[in-house]
Amino acid sequence: MAGRRYDVTLFGATGFAGRQAARYLSEHATPGLLWAVAGRNRAKLELLQAETHASGLVVADADDPATLDELAAGTRVLASTAGPFAHRGGPVVEACVRQRTDYADITGETAWVRGLVDRHHAAAAAAGIRLVPFCGFDSVPSDLGTLLVASFIRDRWGQDTRRVSASFALRGGWSGGTLATLLHSAETGELEVGRDVLLLNPPEHASDAERARSVDRDAVEWDPVRRVWLAPFAMARVNTRVVRRSNALLAAAGRGYGPEFAYEEAGEHRTRAAAAATRLGLKILERALAWEPSRALIRRLGPAPGEGPPETAREHGAVRLRLVGEAASGRLVRATLAASGDPGSRVTVMCLCQAALALAMQRDALPRSPAGGVLTPATGLGLLLLDRLEAAGLQIEIGPLVRA
Template sequence: MTDQEYDIIVYGATSFVGQIMTRYMHEQFADGSIRWAIAGRSQSKLEALSHDIGLSDIEILVADASDEDALKTMCGRGKVVISTVGPYALYGDTLVKVCAESGTHYCDLTGEPQWIRKMQQRYAEAAQESGALIVHCCGFDSIPSDLGVHFLQKQALETFGQPCSKINMRVAKLKGGASGGTIASIINMVKEAAGDADLRRQLQDPYSLCPPDHGFSAQQRDVKMAYDDEYDSWIAPFVMAAINTRVVHRSNALTNNSYGVDFLYEEAMVTGKDGKGKRMARATAWGMNLFMVGLALPPVRWLLENYILPKPGEGPSEKEQLEGHYDLVFLGATAAGDQIKCRVTGDRDPGYGSTAKMLAQAAACLAQDMPADAKGGFWTPASILGDKLIERLRKHAGLTFDLE
């Protein structure tokens, strides 16, 4: 890839996450270490954002998500494009196509497995030929999970000489709100699945994002309400597990089955060991089921969309973002029975304050830290960014990765 005018182009800078990330990048890269620009479909909104933040030396690029020629022109000026324009299944196809074909690196914060799989099937060959590194899921879903497993497996190899054959991630603490963009992505995925039996089967497959020849057959546990003896607490399903587990298994496949062909991985929320914890686990499990059933029923979905759920562009306040945090515990065991544990924490609202920082650092990693012989294709955070991104997140994004 030839030298480009910009290291990073933030596409969708006026979205909810895009605005948070633009402010962060303005502070983080004020020293000129990263050359960047903001982009989107509305010149006036981009100008208003630039004025509000004070981006006097940051260029504005205009391109609609459906305008392939405009996106080609935009991508031709940047080494890496960050996309925050979701739901990606509705608005993301053309940009991925252009990046894959042009050799422009790409990262986003999608959590839509059905769309990721479609992009892999359509554009993997083009990315391999052009050298483009395409990395989905660079937000709370799924960097903490993917890199947490990567970190623990590296520690297990150094300590025991073999990887963990099983890792359970437990959400010990989580404080943060959901935005309308995330809700819109979930609603769109449910709409797609409601009329497509093949898609419903695909969404049940823990290996749906792995290469077709992955060869994995281990039966992964579908976590429901249960008592976890290892953690000594009641647990409940974790809403992000549906995407996180699939990304982790793809990382295993892309690193030559470095976690093992029978690797087991699951995620759950910790609710407490007493009666209150049991009731909370039951309420969480039932609540998630009822929510998904409600979204599948058109009249209920209409009511939720129009009167209850946040709309695109809405999300947690700045105060809520600053007060948010998360604490994830990874419990690993090798085939020989050796046990190891690590903890990953973040200092902001997971879906927005922390996601914005993770996504920006993932893009910086793609722009500056990749070896010259990195092979183009569809990667995961752990399989292509790995230790280099962990180092950036520790230094600049408020994350910790610590062995317990």
């Protein structure tokens, strides 16, 4: 990849997440990093370049494959925030495969990524191109948190991991782009496709036994270990599929978490009533998304693309992920990942930018196997990304859990 003009190019840079990513890169890029903002609107890009001092700008439109080839050929890493990805992302990834360019994005659209796996995994794996979707809040904390727990169990105790249970407590808002993506997924039927608990697994990792232990939470229950009420979690249908794909890809490389590994994810609540209300709220949202008149109402009342929580709300947000891992012997590990800032914007932007910087600046230190393909944060970037995130402000704790 020598001779490329930029180390990192940020596509979708003029959107809500993209603008914040450009500011993040302007503050955190390694000295000397050559990076560009890219999108379809030159005037907006010029303003953003002036504000962030990006090294360059590239005009490219997701509907114009020739511009995408030029975009991908001019950079070592393409980081994309141009969603809905099922609507605009396919040709961008195709251009990256053609131009042998590493790629990261912040999609949470599992059905779209299933299509990428079918179309590009084999070719990208053979060519050693890293295509790493899910580098936002979906699904970096879940995927790297699980890798951390399973690595601890393997390194300290030499054992397989039988189970990881993860739970989120968070404070944050939604951007118009996220809402547009959710509505698009509902309209196209992709939300329904995303119900498949093993959607992202290769066929050899989709046995009946694996399916039986991969269940989406529906219950509200008291967790005596974390001492909170657990309820269904809105993003679990994304994160669980990603963690399972990581385990399957690692198993193929001889480094799986364990033959009986199971992962589940929940939301944490202080009271049973709050947990039950969240469960009910998610069911109502699901019904509303299935019906065009209620989708139209959500579209009218929610934020428009380009908008999102204001600066104060982004500042005020927070996320904490707690994981409990069980080794094959029954010994337990607990881990916590915590960050301040709105999960859908601040945390997402930090994860994406650090992923792009890792691909650009530390490619030789990334996990060697698998060396390419449609990967996940855990398989494409591994613990190196967690180290970078810790240096960037993510708080991480891990240790054995001794039951009282």
